[in-house]
Amino acid sequence: MSEPHRTDLAAPSERDLRRWRRHLAAERAEAAIYRRLAALRTGEEREILLALAEAEARHEEHWLALLGDRVGRPLRPDLRTRVLVALASRFGSVFALALAQRAESESPYAQDVHATPQMAADEQIHEEVVRALAARGRSRLSGTFRAAVFGANDGLVSNFALVLGIGATGVSTGTILVTGLAGLLAGALSMGAGEYVSVRSQRELLEASTPGPKAHRAIAHLDLERNELALVYRARGLSPEEAEREAALVLGGRGSLPLTAGTEVDEHEEIGTGRQAAVSSFAFFASGAVVPVLPYLVGLSGAVAVVVAAVLVGLALIATGTIVGLLSGGNLAKRALRQLAIGYGAAAATYALGLAFGSTAG
Structure with missing residues (x-):
């Protein structure tokens, strides 16, 4: 130095x-x-x-x-x-x-x-x-964590927007509460089911692309003159000459058929399991969606309930943005403010729509 x-x-x-x-x-x-x-x-x-x-x-x-x-x-x-x-x-x-x-x-x-x-x-x-x-x-966190963070964020934003939009039409506090709880349950079930189908589909596609173990047993019975094994390597992208060479090594006992590549295992790990993703999505969507309903659950109403819900949702959005910033190594304040702006923007748009419907109905 x-x-x-x-x-x-x-x-x-x-x-x-x-x-x-x-x-x-x-x-x-x-x-x-x-x-x-x-x-x-x-x-x-x-x-x-x-x-x-x-x-x-x-x-x-x-x-x-x-x-x-x-x-x-x-x-x-x-x-x-x-x-x-x-x-x-x-x-x-x-x-x-x-x-x-x-x-x-x-x-x-x-x-x-x-x-x-x-x-x-x-x-x-x-x-x-x-x-x-x-x-x-x-990589180890990405499957379940993705479902958890986005589930919580979706619950916060969608149910906050729903509660504000319905409240802006002038309906009673009881109606707002029932609507919020219904939105929580429907959204959580939808998120859980959708995530399960998505993850299971990805895993099934990967499994369909992974060579079957029966191919090992077939090697001993291959026709050495025709060398069908070379087609496996050609299908995997090798040139005919390279495929013949690799197949000859396997048939000569000096090589092995690539049946489970490390990248395929890693992809399965990154995706996670369908059950894990579904449970995470359901639980975290519900935990996010209950936040804007809390003021109504404890008996608040009117403008007070809206302000309290907005503050609680804002704090939760800042928390999810900060977590994403922590994991990504990015700017924490920028990630938190981005989450806050997106959540409040969606809620404001729905609130304005509710006001328009309320005035029209009136």
Whole structure:
């Protein structure tokens, strides 16, 4: 690691010293995060995380060398880093890796004259390493998680819009409550059934594309002169010459017929099971759809019920947007505000339509 120019170190200002201490605190915290995540893993993932921790320790040494005897009292890392440490300690989950990915992507070293180019390059590569590690967890979550998050969001938006739209027509509070509960049940059943059919269909398509195990038993009885086995490889995209060569290896006992490729197994894992997806969709749609009905369930009515429902739904939309932002490693505020804008926009459109119908009926 190369030293910064001595002119940069001649007389560091108090502002420089504070910045170096912040960098030092961040490097120490990030190294601790990777070590704690590594303690919860085995094999290659553990080795990769420990290597990341070692790299952060090298960066820590850089700031220690600059500070010398001016290190002062250890600073606390920023709020996001403290959240990362808590997640890594308690869960060691994809959430921690996703946040770490975002933290690496926002490294200030490229603009800091006191950080070396190697350190800035390290942080960029760290982002890709953490992205790859987080992708494994995202793949495992994607089937059931997708059904859960989108089910909850659909329940929030659709039932909030339904309740507001019906309420705007001027019907009684009892009618609004019954309509909201009916919308909850109908929507949850529809989501569950639709997700089950969707996931089952995807799995059946994958299974239909996976070669059957009976082909293994047929190999011993193939006509060696005609070599029908080569057609399997040609159907999988190999040229006639390559197909003949691979088939000859199998028939000679030096190869194996590719019956279950790893990608096919991974695709099944990512999709999940139909039952899991259906239960998740039903439960999370219902949990989202009940939120705008809660004020009416506790006896509120009129404008008060609408305001309370809007606040509760807004908080829930912000929460789902934040979760998506956490897992994607994206900007949390942007994801949360996007969910809020979409939900309130749909509800406002339905409310306006309800007002129009109410005035027409009147």
